Amino acid sequence: MSTNYYDVLGVGRDATPDQIKKAYRRLARELHPDVAQGEGAEDRFKDVSRAYEVLSNPEKREMYDRGVDPTAPGGGGGFGGAGFGFQDIFENFFGAGPSAGQRGPVPRARRGQDALVRVDIDLADATFGAHRDVQVDTAVLCPTCQGSCCRPGTSPRTCDVCGGRGVVQRVAQSFLGRVMTSSPCAACQGFGTVIPDPCPECSGDGRVRSRRTIPVDIPAGVDTGTRIKLTGQGEVGPGGGPAGDVYLEIRERPHETFVRRGDDLHCTLPVPMTAAALGTVLELETLDGPREIDIRPGTQPGQVVLERGLGVGRLHTGGRGDLHVHVDVQVPTQLDEEQTELLRRLAALRGEERPASRLAAAGSGVFSKLRDKLAGR
Numbered sequence: 001m002s003t004n005y006y007d008v009l010g011v012g013r014d015a016t017p018d019q020i021k022k023a024y025r026r027l028a029r030e031l032h033p034d035v036a037q038g039e040g041a042e043d044r045f046k047d048v049s050r051a052y053e054v055l056s057n058p059e060k061r062e063m064y065d066r067g068v069d070p071t072a073p074g075g076g077g078g079f080g081g082a083g084f085g086f087q088d089i090f091e092n093f094f095g096a097g098p099s100a101g102q103r104g105p106v107p108r109a110r111r112g113q114d115a116l117v118r119v120d121i122d123l124a125d126a127t128f129g130a131h132r133d134v135q136v137d138t139a140v141l142c143p144t145c146q147g148s149c150c151r152p153g154t155s156p157r158t159c160d161v162c163g164g165r166g167v168v169q170r171v172a173q174s175f176l177g178r179v180m181t182s183s184p185c186a187a188c189q190g191f192g193t194v195i196p197d198p199c200p201e202c203s204g205d206g207r208v209r210s211r212r213t214i215p216v217d218i219p220a221g222v223d224t225g226t227r228i229k230l231t232g233q234g235e236v237g238p239g240g241g242p243a244g245d246v247y248l249e250i251r252e253r254p255h256e257t258f259v260r261r262g263d264d265l266h267c268t269l270p271v272p273m274t275a276a277a278l279g280t281v282l283e284l285e286t287l288d289g290p291r292e293i294d295i296r297p298g299t300q301p302g303q304v305v306l307e308r309g310l311g312v313g314r315l316h317t318g319g320r321g322d323l324h325v326h327v328d329v330q331v332p333t334q335l336d337e338e339q340t341e342l343l344r345r346l347a348a349l350r351g352e353e354r355p356a357s358r359l360a361a362a363g364s365g366v367f368s369k370l371r372d373k374l375a376g377r
């Protein structure tokens with residue numbers, strides 16, 4: 001163990017928590033970086049803070065007394081190495097610390113916000129891709145001041161409250177005595193400069209509201225929820241800062257005949273009972289135009305005819321999914337006398353006047369196909 005924390009604080013091994021606290025306050029007052037100027041004061045302040053961190057915590061102090069340094073990297077057992085640092089202790093004592101990042105002026109120009117725009121598309125757009133002119137309400141660079149925020153011909157002036165540093169230091173009273181704290185300059189909002197004569201068009205914001213039209217190519221294969229990022233197409237930031245991004249969120253309108261499942265499309269094709277038995281060719285209006293669907297003789301209800309490559313475009317890999325045509329065999333509900341007679345003759349020829357009662361095996365037939373269809377398999 002390199003450092004004796006009791007020596008650092010100048011207390012005995014039997015010091016009470018109160019004595020430790022008093023010793024720390026005295027040393028912190030003396031060594032605080034905002035007060036002390038001497039060489040090495042900051043390092044000593046860190047040593048003192050580390051000693052206090054250990055000795056003020058009963059568990060850590062006990063550990064230290066047993067010969068384990070709870071602040072040593074990897075040696076701290078359950079304390080996760082260094083525990084919390086001197087900065088935290090400082091902030092516990094003073095409220096706000098000498099907040100890092102508040103050491104100098106902040107730039108007036110800041111990045112603009114991102115925007116989310118919803119775009120409704122049709123299934124055909126998702127299948128083949130589409131071109132859209134997307135309108136966004138946004139902020140653009142002020143044409144009068146070009147983002148400088150100043151009336152043309154004028155320029156920002158150094159803030160005379162903070163002298164351009166963007167922060168002001170003030171002396172605060174605490175139980176440690178007088179300490180210096182830094183806070184953003186209220187006169188210039190921390191920018192370090194003030195604008196004596198703001199641009200009349202943007203009121204000194206450096207940007208103006210505008211409606212823009214962005215031409216967008218929507219790739220094939222997008223789906224509801226797909227987001228397309230348009231880098232740098234968002235609003236210009238305050239003070240003419242860099243533009244944010246626009247995200248297009250795709251929403252696909254349902255199609256009246258085709259149901260999309262991933263890259264595949266599904267539809268239902270009604271086929272008369274006689275055509276299903278005899279076989280036929282039916283014309284189906286697909287997204288690619290009319291296609292002839294070959295219904296084989298003996299086609300069963302629920303049977304699927306697969307039309308390869310007539311599905312939705314694949315977003316990342318290219319190519320297209322398939323079109324699944326589900327055959328819906330339609331049994332006639334109204335028969336005239338002649339049709340009834342014909343069907344009776346057919347039934348007699350096939351020996352089906354009194355068909356035997358047979359249950360289909362589980363996992364076969366229309367029900368399982370229907371179940372698979374609903375489950376998306």
Ligand SMILES: [Zn+2]
Pocket residue numbers: 142143144145146147149150199200201202203204205206207
């Ligand atoms: Zn302006």
Ligand SMILES: [Zn+2]
Pocket residue numbers: 159160161162163164165166167185186187188189190191192193
């Ligand atoms: Zn200022």
